[in-house]
Amino acid sequence: MIGQTLDGRYAIRSRIARGGMAMVYLANDLRLERRVAVKVMHEHLAEDDNFTRRFEQEARSAARLSHPNLVNVFDQGHDLGRTYLVMEYLPSITLRELLKQQKSLTAEQSMEIGEAVLAGLAAAHRAGIVHRDLKPENVMLADDGRIKLGDFGLARAVSANTTTGQALLGTIAYLSPELVTRGVADARSDVYAFGIMLYEMLTGEQPFTGEQPMQIAYQHAHSEVPAPSLRSTEASPELDQLVLWTTQREPEQRPLDAGEALDFLSAVRRGEPGENATRVLPSDLGGTPTPSTTVLDRVQQEALAAGSAFTDGGSFAGTAEQTPAADPPVPAGPIELAAASAAKRRRRGVWAALIVAVLVVVAGGIGWWFGQGPGSKVAVPGVAGQDLAAAESLINEQQLVPEVFECSSLEIPAGKAVRTEPGEGTRLDRGATVRVCKSTGPRQLAVPTIVGLAQPKAQELIGSQGFTFGKVIEERFSDQQKGTVLAALDADGNGLGETYSEKGRIDLIVSAGGFPDVTGSSPEQAASKLREAGLEHAPEHNTEAYSDTVKKGSVIGIVPLSETVRVGDTVGLQISLGPELFDIPDVAGKPLQEAMNILSGAGFKPSTLVPDALRDFAKATGTDPGAGKRAPKGAEIRVKSTISL
Template sequence: MNNAAADPLVGTTIDKRYLIEDRVARGGMASVYRGLDYRLERPVAVKVMHPHLAEDAQFTARFIQEARQAARLSHPNIVNVFDQGQDGDLTFIVMEYLPGITLRELLNDFGVLTWEQTLDVVKAILQGLDLAHQAGIVHRDLKPENILMADDGRIKIADFGLARAASHNTQTGQALLGTVAYLSPELVTGSSADVRSDLYALGIMMFEMLTGKQPFTGDQAVTIAYQHANASVPLPSHINPDVPDELDEIIRWSTLREPEDRPAHARALLDQIIRVEQDIKKRVAAGEPTRVMPAASDEADGTQILTRANEPRPHPGDDEPTEVLGRAGDVFAGLEVPDYAEASSTDTPAQAASKPRRGPGAGVWWAFILSALATIGLAVWLFAPQGPTVVTVPSMTGSTVQEAGDALQALGLVVSEELDQAFDDTVPAGLVITTDPESGVDVEEETMVTLIISQGVEPTALPPLLGLPLEESETRLTEARLTLGTVERKYSDTAPSGVITEVTNDAGVTIAPGTELDAEAVVNLVTSAGSLPDVEGLSVEQAQEALQEVELQGVVGGDGEFSETIDEGLVIQYSPSTHDAVEPGDTVTLTISRGPPLVTIPDLVGETIQDAVDALEDLGLEADVRTVLPEDSWSDSRAEVTSVEPAEGQQVPIGTTVAIRSFA
């Protein structure tokens, strides 16, 4: 509370709307405050970016963009983002306020959770992840600190979409160690993150909830990262025998080093966990133990034995080799952790007992030699000219961590145990981009130098393009570091001419705004050529002018067609006339009306009047009967037709009236 009380923002109002009441947390990127929304009269959480980060315009823009993406997510297990804005030098996000604790605080208080409690937490997280992943948003920084446990029992994921903005800024110290502990191998090695990266982090969190510790630990980020890239996550039952075997398998599945071997998405993992939970509960209800097979371990050296997915785990004593660490092509494969990055530790009693002991004679001689060296060193220090030795920091760009560390130490410089990270368009992931201080700077010996490691080319996201003019879309693609591929024009009844109607990748698959893409990925666009004209009933000249306005050429083809509705000589239609079958510049064929169809007058002389009338009506003609005979006698044989007009054999349009005469 002392820090919060000294915070200058406490008691102020941001954006003339949000009263800052108290600071509740401070992270590497921002401080979080409890506040009050004056307009809606509700408590809110306000995340304010640290001033030194707000000075970076590119970082601020990314922070805002990611906040807008997060605001699209609405789910009971995701912290809602209400607002985002800037007030002077302050860049802030307004979120749902949840009184409670984080999962990290819960683990600090209780150490280990039961398998039932663990599954309750994990199911809630997966439900939120499922919605986000369907929206094309990857969290990237899933960890206990970002899981909120509300006082009313709700479980929510925080900071969705903000991890990508944060990763642009280098991180050091405990903040980096806290993040690296949950990084998937593909993120460690600089590959693109996808939904399976979040599932890996969740598997690590499950391990920690069930055992009270993380599977990989170390004093430096590189040590932990090396283990993620090269080692398999051990089974939690080796640490906590109460963990059911089914959860061993769940954690092993979600933390496999190859992303394609993990669950394809959050829903797949959630469905499997629900089935597993039911199986465990049935077994417990039947009085069976939750462990159905013994944990596997190598009793000789304590190395945990891991098997591949879908293979049975060996029992103790089985003659099975441990899994070989390392993966072809990994940035850290074959990397020896440098001396300056190794964690110092004291020997266990057993290790101390196993070390050879030196005799007392050796100890005396060593004491004598050390004393002599100390005397010589003191003399040199007293009588030699004093003054710091200055060295120039060399360029380490493109070097491995080991190479850079060795080179800098050879110059008398101290290499920091903390590694900064940054994206870089030219230096491959895992190699050194630069140093701090930078190369070419003169420094004294023993100066601390920090290595800045490449995370590879920074991924980007497809900006909204639908409905925009082509020129503006090109500008947005350039700003997003994406490459414009082909531009097609297609006719549309709904979009005005010139605006974007479809966005596809290089494989021709439609991609939605916000989809994460590799930098410089090719994006193809389809623009509207306007709607196709309706030429029915127009003259040939009028139809051709209408088609020319949408860049189509119309030519008359064929002998035309009869039409009962379109007058002779006018246009009936053109073909092709469907949007997908015609493109600007194509030629279409005009069909001209020949007027109503013609029929031939049949031979009706000698037929009864009624038969003649029926025959004409069947042909679509009208009958005009001229006779003195009453109509009820027209079927009599004596009521014969003596003549018709028009005469037999003449062609007339349908609907023509034919005169029938009978003088019987």
């Protein structure tokens, strides 16, 4: 799909992710000039009406929702034989990727992410939408700090919550008991999945695991989720209660929806007293365990397995069938007793000496192996900012194997080492592979359309697209509205191409609006208007011209001294000479019609009192105004004449 354009609008640029139903691409919206994420259903699934229906259902479900913590859906369509969905592009990592990096999260991180997820989920529940696939893979952690919930591919209206006759939907590790046993899901099923996810954030592991999916599903249906504080010191009593409340096996004992769970978590984050914060919990949560849930420690379990029993006080006692072991025979006389004792001591001494010798050898071998031998670990050296060859040499000196890959960097010049994976100081076995990042310089980002935008909008767009706004280097007079961007330039003053370096500086040239209207003004008035517009008037650059519409001495217009006029430049004025005057030709003695034609050719409007029928018998005797006088073009000239019959 890369390089193709869907519906003549969405130009596919690169692949972002692959899922079970679809592939997600980064694309440019050519109509609105923005980056979007396009989710394209796999071609082999597009032929299945059920999959297509579910895919279109995601678009409808998500389009009904508008919330800061939900991924926005912009468009949906079918082109090139593919069904696709257009969504908000969010540079981010998923919660799953964060958990892989950190193993588990702090209480504050867990509550911040949990509150955002519940806020988005509550908006969906208020709109009558059940997500049904809540899991860390669907929680987006944006680079700018936003937290959003996405992927409504399994979402359905609350009124249509049964899945009878279908395979269980959602990831098995987060399925609620009612989905496992009855195939029914509602808002409380999403709340259960959230509780499992909160447990995983706090502890770094899921509460139920198994080799087969059905083993995990069975535990969801028949076991209680343990308190996270048993596995993590980050879990407070309030967070324990929230996990236990949201993961109750009976839906009636959970919060009604995400909104109720959000109220509780928000109260905990605000630090309200636990007594007030936990009033919403069912009364049967948080009490002491019933006798039926008593847990035997390992010693007791082993004792039971061996056939032993416990007294009422909890102490261990043998079973009734056990009988004391018979005492070993003792030599009857003192000589035999002494000999036996000495032999026993000798045997103990020999065994002790052998054991000590073996332990010394083993300890020495282990110490050598892990201290200086092949089994010893070495620290990954720091290579940031060094030449790639020097970085590889440092890694080789530690008896590690360098492997080069490329990555972008804002600080490190292209061609130099940026970092290592694992990071500096990590201790590894000798011979282990260390990946070295070779800088390709800053990332090359797509340049949005800036020309034609108002200056504040352009500055905001520059920052949001990953660039740095420099300054307005010039204001030019143009036919564009004042403040409109006329050009966007890079740090060297050149025009921008299709891509530009991340955080690169962008300067702007903006419009100062049109020239002030000075036509018909006096030169003094025109000069004042020019100063108000930021221009300087230079009288030595004034010109004069005839004008039929502007009276003599008034200003016809502005005389720019260059093709581009900037704020602060100097201009002249064009002063009117009034209408241009022309000499009236002498037509005396000429036939009347010829005289009138001469006057017309000179640009005047001739007239006569002689009727048309008699003009061939008339001669011109003069004009009014007279010959030699001056008049503007188009002026009426009366032709005097006599008639000879």
